[in-house]
Amino acid sequence: GAATVYLALKAGLTVSASIPVAVLSISLLRRLGGSTILENNIVQTIGSAGESIAAGVVFTLPGFLFLTRDSTTGASVGEPYFSYWTIFTLALLGGALGVMMMIPLRRSLIVKEHRNLPYPEGTACASVLIAGEKGGALAGIAYRGVAFAFVYALLQKVLRLVAESPALVTKQTNRYFPSATLSGEITPEYLGVGYIVGPKIAGVLVAGGVLAWLALIPLLASLVPPDAIAAQLVKLGYLKDVAEAGGKGAWDPAAHAFSDTAVAIYFAYVRQIGAGAVAAGGFVTLLKTLPTIVSSFRDSVAALKKGAAAAAARKRTEDDLPITVVLFGCVALVVVMAILPFIPGTSVFTKLVLGVFIVVFGFFFVTVSSRIVGIIGSSSNPISGMTIATLMATSLVFVGVGWTGDVYQPMALCVGGMVCIAAANAGATSQDLKTGFLVGATPRHQQVGLVIGCVTAAAVIGITVQVLDHPTAEQAAQGITHAIGSEKFPAPQGTLMATLIKGLLAFNLDWQFVLVGAFLSLTMELCGIPSLSFAVGAYLPLSTTSPIFVGGMIKGLSDWLDERSVSAAGKAPTAEESELGPGNLFATGLVAGGAIAGVVVAIFSARDSWAAALSRLSVEHALVGSLGQKGYELLGALCFAAMGAVLLRVARQKAEP
Numbered sequence: 283g284a285a286t287v288y289l290a291l292k293a294g295l296t297v298s299a300s301i302p303v304a305v306l307s308i309s310l311l312r313r314l315g316g317s318t319i320l321e322n323n324i325v326q327t328i329g330s331a332g333e334s335i336a337a338g339v340v341f342t343l344p345g346f347l348f349l350t351r352d353s354t355t356g357a358s359v360g361e362p363y364f365s366y367w368t369i370f371t372l373a374l375l376g377g378a379l380g381v382m383m384m385i386p387l388r389r390s391l392i393v394k395e396h397r398n399l400p401y402p403e404g405t406a407c408a409s410v411l412i413a414g415e416k417g418g419a420l421a422g423i424a425y426r427g428v429a430f431a432f433v434y435a436l437l438q439k440v441l442r443l444v445a446e447s448p449a450l451v452t453k454q455t456n457r458y459f460p461s462a463t464l465s466g467e468i469t470p471e472y473l474g475v476g477y478i479v480g481p482k483i484a485g486v487l488v489a490g491g492v493l494a495w496l497a498l499i500p501l502l503a504s505l506v507p508p509d510a511i512a513a514q515l516v517k518l519g520y521l522k523d524v525a526e527a528g529g530k531g532a533w534d535p536a537a538h539a540f541s542d543t544a545v546a547i548y549f550a551y552v553r554q555i556g557a558g559a560v561a562a563g564g565f566v567t568l569l570k571t572l573p574t575i576v577s578s579f580r581d582s583v584a585a586l587k588k589g590a591a592a593a594a595a596r597k598r599t600e601d602d603l604p605i606t607v608v609l610f611g612c613v614a615l616v617v618v619m620a621i622l623p624f625i626p627g628t629s630v631f632t633k634l635v636l637g638v639f640i641v642v643f644g645f646f647f648v649t650v651s652s653r654i655v656g657i658i659g660s661s662s663n664p665i666s667g668m669t670i671a672t673l674m675a676t677s678l679v680f681v682g683v684g685w686t687g688d689v690y691q692p693m694a695l696c697v698g699g700m701v702c703i704a705a706a707n708a709g710a711t712s713q714d715l716k717t718g719f720l721v722g723a724t725p726r727h728q729q730v731g732l733v734i735g736c737v738t739a740a741a742v743i744g745i746t747v748q749v750l751d752h753p754t755a756e757q758a759a760q761g762i763t764h765a766i767g768s769e770k771f772p773a774p775q776g777t778l779m780a781t782l783i784k785g786l787l788a789f790n791l792d793w794q795f796v797l798v799g800a801f802l803s804l805t806m807e808l809c810g811i812p813s814l815s816f817a818v819g820a821y822l823p824l825s826t827t828s829p830i831f832v833g834g835m836i837k838g839l840s841d842w843l844d845e846r847s848v849s850a851a852g853k854a855p856t857a858e859e860s861e862l863g864p865g866n867l868f869a870t871g872l873v874a875g876g877a878i879a880g881v882v883v884a885i886f887s888a889r890d891s892w893a894a895a896l897s898r899l900s901v902e903h904a905l906v907g908s909l910g911q912k913g914y915e916l917l918g919a920l921c922f923a924a925m926g927a928v929l930l931r932v933a934r935q936k937a938e939p
Contacts, residue, residue, distance in 0.1 A: 306643025308414040319411050323723045324731050325480050326407065327714045331735025334710035335377040336743050338703030341575075342669060342695065343369055343747075344766050344776030348519070349691045350784055360626075360692040363749075364764075367623045371743035372696065375615050376703025377736035379640070381729060383648040383704065384711045388725060391652050392715050396464045399656030402478040404716030406870035411721050413867060423864050423932065428878070429872015431470035434925060435879030438469070438918075442902035445918030447825050454503060454543045461503035461544040463495045465825040468922035471876030472826065477831020477869035477929060481841075483657050484827075484834025486812055491827040494556065494803075499547045506547070508539050515549040517790075519781035548823070551795055554670075556821025558799025561671030563814035564650035566807050602725045612641045624690035625850025632685075633899055636697055639679070643672050643701045648708040650814070655709035656716075665709070669702040672783060674796065677786035686787050690758055694783045706734070829922070833869070836926055840933040872929070 311317035311325070346360030391399060413424040438444040449465035456462075476749040478483045512533050515521035523528030527536075531546025540546045616637030620630050627633035647668045676697045680690055711732055720727045751766045766773050785791040802820065819827050886892045906914045 284530075308411070319414070319721050320723055322411055322414070322720055323718055324727060325719070326411070327723075327728050328735040328738075330710055330732040331377065331707065331716060331732055332739035332742065334380075334706040335373050335703055335736060335739045336746075338376060338665065338706035339369060339743055339747065340773070340776070341375050341706075342699035342702045342776060342779050343372065344697075344773040345695050345780035345783070346682065346692060347764055347767050348687045348773075348777050349695065349782035352688075359688045359852040360695060363624065363626050363696075365624060365693050365745045366748050369747055370740050371618075371622060371625065372700055373703060373740035373743055374736055374812060375618065376640075376644075376700040377707045377740060378611065378733055379615060379644045379700065380704035380707030381711050381736065382608045382647055383645055384652065384708050384715065385608050385729060386605055387649060387652060388602060388715050389410040389600075391649075391656065391712065392719050395656070396719070399653065400479055400483075401656045401713050401716035402475045403655075403873060404713035405478055405720065405866075406474065406873040407713065408720035409867055409870040410715040410874055410892075411717065413870075421685060423867040424871045424874075427868040427932075428875040429871075430868075431474070431872040432879050433875075434470050434921070435876050435883075437921075439883045440896055440899055441901040442496025443905070444468070444921045445902075445915045448915035448919050449825070451542070451544060454539070459500055461547065463501045463544040463824060464828070465495075465823070466828040466832070466919075466922070467823075467825040468918060469827055470872040470925060471729050471880075472829035473833040473836075473922070473925060473929065474869040474872030474876070476830035476835075477837045477865060477933075479657060479830070479834060481834040481838030483815060484831045484837075487657075487819040487822075488824075488827045488831035489811075490556075490816040491558075491822065491824035494548070494552050494820045495544065495824040498552055498555070499544050502547050502551055503543050506531075506551075508546075510542070511540070511543070511546050514792075515546060517781075517785070518550065519777045520549050523751070553821065554792060555797035555802065556817065557670040557805045558796035559820050560650075560799075560814070560816035561796075562667065562800035562803035563806075563817035564647070564654075564668065564671070565703050566803065567650060567653055567812075567814045598724050599722055600717075600725070603729045616641065626696045628689060628693075632693065636693055638880070639676055639697045640700045640704075643675065643697065644704045646700055647672060647705040651705035651709045652712040653814060654818055655712055657818075665702055665706045669698050669706050669779060673698040673703045673779065673782050674786060674791075677783065680787060681789070686789075691780075691787060692784050694787065695779060698783075710742045714893075728841065756892075782939075813897070832922075832926060836930050836933070837865070837869075838906045840930060847891065863933070865929065868929055868932040 308317075308322055311322060343364065346364040347358050348359045351358055388424040392401075410424055410428075434444065440447055445468070447465055447467045451465075452462045454460050478915050484923060509524065511531075512521060512524050512529075512535075515529050515531075515533070517522055523532055524533075525535050527534055529546075530549040531543060532541035533546070534538075534541065600814050616634060619625050619637040619640070620627075620633040625633060625636075627636060650668060651665065673694060676694050680686065680694060685693070714728060714732065716726065717723075718725060747766075751764050752767075753765045762768055767777070782791070799817070799820070803817045806816045807813040883896070886896060902914070905917070909917060
């Protein structure tokens with residue numbers, strides 16, 4: 283959780299902790315006398331709550347510091363709410379809401395859609411636990427994948443021997459195809475995720491990215507002048523002023539040009555289009571899933587009516603917390619929001635309204651978040667897009683009832699922040715519940731463990747945020763009262779949320795881009811393409827979805843070769859053999875090893891002196907000097923191709939018990 287707070291404040295990035303916790307649990311408990319697979323699963327479930335709640339907190343709540351400033355004090359109208367107790371309460375309530383909403387949704391999304399929603403990190407975590415339990419060749423393949431990915435990630439993130447994101451970008455001056463971008467964040471975890479989700483889902487994901495980066499951005503680059511793009515970035519808070527250099531895309535006011543026009547257009551326009559697409563795709567997906575959700579609720583209510591006899595007859599692996607926990611929990615959340623003095627709101631009534639908004643939007647986006655992470659994993663969950671959609675809907679209601687003054691800005695951010703935390707934690711909870719489903723855990727015990735994890739995480743995250751926000755002596759001498767928002771911790775996501783709220787409540791938002799995204803999702807749905815997967819691909823950078831696509835293609839090639847072998851041998855593998863096959867186990871190891879390396883590097887980057895020591899190990903400068911920038915990126919692409927070849931070779935091996 284602490285590592286995630288640091289990374290998210292510094293660069294707007296997060297790391298997944300579920301798999302590293304599982305690996306640590308197996309190793310430590312084995313040294314302490316051994317443990318069962320279910321004990322390891324509970325430890326992993328509780329320990330993984332921190333990073334998702336931390337991401338939700340840091341992506342939104344720093345926005346309190348960036349809202350409209352009071353004309354008399356010069357402080358943000360949200361600054362009084364950026365306190366430990368407010369952060370702790372919102373983190374705890376938002377995290378618990380994400381867990382509670384997943385109680386009735388577990389059967390519909392985790393169990394009934396087992397074949398449709400792979401939940402790659404949950405599946406990978408289950409494979410790690412199963413391999414650790416069974417040992418033998420299965421464990422060997424999984425741990426070879428972990429070791430391979432860990433070494434590769436260290437070569438990439440520490441020694442910088444492997445380029446992190448090779449790219450081919452056409453120049454803005456190109457007459458035929460300006461600022462077209464083909465890039466890839468060539469990490470082992472993305473390759474592993476792609477292999478786990480398979481070619482179909484990976485193809486739809488990358489299709490959205492292709493539309494954004496190879497169609498929309500070149501088109502806008504041809505039509506929109508650079509000064510207009512710079513003005514839009516200023517409006518969204520990505521650039522301080524048109525007269526100042528810097529910002530997204532590296533604006534040069536003297537030359538009236540960007541160093542990277544594609545990135546500038548992405549943040550100025552395409553990200554808003556993607557957010558609208560995610561919101562519409564999520565709504566369509568919710569409508570399609572509604573019959574299954576209603577069926578799950580009906581089953582929960584029926585089980586409640588039957589009482590203790592039905593509970594005793596129910597299988598251990600189907601024993602959830604009762605639906606009354608969800609109902610009373612939601613009521614308690616609304617009441618707590620209304621009575622606490624450090625929660626934004628002008629009166630008890632307005633706070634009650636906030637609580638209702640949080641529960642309603644929370645249910646919607648918890649469902650959407652769970653389905654998204656079921657496809658692409660928690661690390662790529664576009665919770666910022668869902669938060670933007672929540673802020674838009676909340677602000678529209680505020681405008682409709684006349685709540686447009688500056689005092690209502692912290693209230694809108696409170697709704698967006700808690701929904702963001704709930705959606706983020708629901709994504710991680712879904713992965714944990716999927717792991718539990720695959721290893722035969724008791725859902726009730728997992729759900730209780732997740733609530734315990736929420737309490738611990740909220741306490742630690744609140745302290746971490748306050749510590750990091752304390753200005754250094756040098757900053758204090760310059761009159762800086764908050765380190766968050768400075769160059770050291772720019773909090774890019776929080777700045778975006780605050781900018782959106784100010785624009786929405788001041789009737790100053792570009793709805794045309796949001797609506798374009800919404801109708802883009804509708805078009806995909808009419809064509810029979812899963813709109814949510816496509817929308818997520820359009821919202822995320824192409825560098826994220828392209829390596830996932832490569833992993834999916836390797837899986838497709840492996841399956842095709844297996845089918846040819848099966849037609850010759852006449853025996854098809856069982857479902858269990860496929861899920862625990864060498865390819866899936868090695869891909870699981872790639873996801874786990876990459877995640878562990880990411881956490882390790884994040885921890886060692888937490889202090890400036892440690893980060894400086896790591897930077898001295900880098901050989902990037904020497905390689906670029908001898909090979910040139912493109913040669914260095916080509917070397918990285920070749921290393922990624924070699925890793926893909928290793929994955930394919932392992933997948934073609936025959937698994938032995």
